[in-house]
Amino acid sequence: MQIGLFSPAEQTKNATIPADLSKIVFEDTKGNQVSLADLKGKIIFLNFWATWCPPCIAEMPSINKLAQLYKDDKDIVFLMVDADSDFGKSVDFMNKRQYNLPVYKAVSSVPEVIFGGSLPTTIVLDKQGRLSFKEVGAANYNSKKFTNFIEKLKALKD
Template identity: 60%
Template structure:
């Protein structure tokens, strides 16, 4: 009897691991749970201030609207690189959506969610199916490695002068009050 219980437990454990490995939404759910208990909190206590020329870094949405980061001087830019197939990206999406909703009507902050695959129909459908309201773009120019080196997810924030003020590779909880305060601070600083 003891041998059978042990086998059942082992089989359930292996099944759980296989689900986590092969089902992106399951892995995202597990990571999201870890975010809720305080892991993956973004560090914004020592903001970086790297001056950059953002002109020529361009994105385009599904309607053909083009955005050049150089034209956004005077606004805070929240830029997130992600992909639909990326479990950590999926895990942080609810927190980013919450942050976006909090600032979506703020004319001083621009949000750009760049699908690393550039498949706008697929990424737009992904957002719509999950009831996320964030604007999806594809990259239409080269991106300096200082901004995006290929790791997903990657989030960067530029201040109103176009200086790189925050860069984070990997998952983070962007609904964290530290990020909200950081964005509000960037809005008020010249």
């Protein structure tokens, strides 16, 4: 399944997330916790997905390619948040498809401005923690337009 409808663009206004970022916490498969506040100063690619979600599955190859493009860039962090919080299924999913994406689960409440419950949902926060991009539904993140968008965020002063 391929996805073609997608037009990334910086939002007309960078909205600062109203909630305290230090309270938004995710946990990886090893039990390490990270808050969005811990990641301030980095560009955060945050994707909410599930193994049973066809649009999530459809966009995953493009996310994997994007992550591989930036795998050595310490200023960009990928958080793939399993909406079901089932590490067994999500890790098996990633391994079976040979995706090298870090799986997390939310261990705190997540403000609706970040995730309103629709899958997949992808947001990008800039280095200041401002919401710079939000897409609800499947998209192709392995495109020149999206990598140009990421590069613009990288070029912004801290």
